[in-house]
Amino acid sequence: MKRMHRKHALIIGGTGMLQNVSHWLVAQNYFLSVINRNTRNFEAMKASSPAPDQLYSIRVDYHNYRALEAGVKKAFSIHGAPELIISWIHSSAPYALPTIIRERANDSLPWKLFHVQGSSSYFVKERLTVPENCTYRRVYLGFIVENEQSRWLTHDEISEGVMKAIRTDASETIVGTLQPWNKRP
Ligand SMILES: NC(=O)c1ccc[n+]([C@@H]2O[C@H](COP(=O)([O-])OP(=O)(O)OC[C@H]3O[C@@H](n4cnc5c(N)ncnc54)[C@H](OP(=O)(O)O)[C@@H]3O)[C@@H](O)[C@H]2O)c1
Structure with a gap:
């Protein structure tokens, strides 16, 4: 039977917010x-996934660059290079x-x-070099100002903002607000 092509994505932070x-x-x-470190968090995420068999764990601490390189290399060789990171x-x-970009x-x-x-x-832009075949999109996590008070974003708001950025394919997205900066929590 012919294997169905499935798009491959890689996420870092996908067991958290x-x-x-x-x-x-x-x-x-x-x-x-x-990419994750904590097996229990990954398994909990998998248990609530609509399609757990479509998840692959790269268990590595991303501060360990050699292990990270080996982990993504293995994932890309098994599942193909991801079209979305x-x-x-x-x-x-x-x-x-x-x-990760070098491996991709x-x-x-x-x-x-x-x-x-x-x-x-947002104010001190990180320098990051991406190859020509990469479309680069930035998502900044801001804060919420309501009833004269401010607070950081919830996990739901952060995820919703990132999904919106992917859906709209905007080059730059601010989730919540960054203004006025002195009102941040
Ligand atoms: N502007 C805002 O409102 C704003 C911005 C940033 C953060 N926050 C808040 O701050 C809280 C804490 O942020 P957080 O980054 O800890 O949130 P998080 O997304 O809940 O947790 C971090 C995520 O990254 C993974 N991770 C972390 N360190 C890793 C490492 N060294 N190697 C591999 N994977 C790693 C974690 O996996 P493992 O669990 O497996 O390590 C997890 O999936 C969040 O709950 C969020 O609400 C708010």
Whole structure:
């Protein structure tokens, strides 16, 4: 029987605040590789997934760049190079995303990167080099101002904002607001 082609996506942060994005992607028929450290969190996410057999765990600490490179290399060789990468990586691991991009550069097919970043990255733009076949999209996580008060975004709001960015394919998305900056929580 001919194997059905399934789109491949890679997500970092997909067991945490981007969990709803993980569920949405598999519902869109993506095969999803998920970088994570904590097996229990991954299994919990898998248990609530609409299609658990479409999930693949890359268990690695992304601060360990060699292990990260080996993990994504293996995933890409089994499932193909992903056409979509959603990255939520803490600034403590500045070489994690470049490591993943370098590994993805071994394939010349077009792909998209949704780079999710904290609010302060909006004012000090991170330098990131992407290959020509990559369409680069930024998503900034802001805050919410309501009733004269401000608060950070909830997981649902963050995931909803990232899904909207993917759906609309906007080059830059701000989830919530970044203005006025002095009103941030
Ligand atoms: N502007 C805003 O409103 C804003 C912005 C940023 C964050 N936040 C809030 O801050 C809270 C904490 O942020 P968080 O980043 O800890 O959220 P998180 O998304 O809940 O957790 C981090 C995610 O990244 C993975 N991860 C973290 N470190 C990793 C590592 N070294 N190697 C591999 N995978 C790793 C985690 O997997 P494992 O569990 O397997 O490690 C998990 O999937 C969130 O709950 C969010 O609500 C708010």
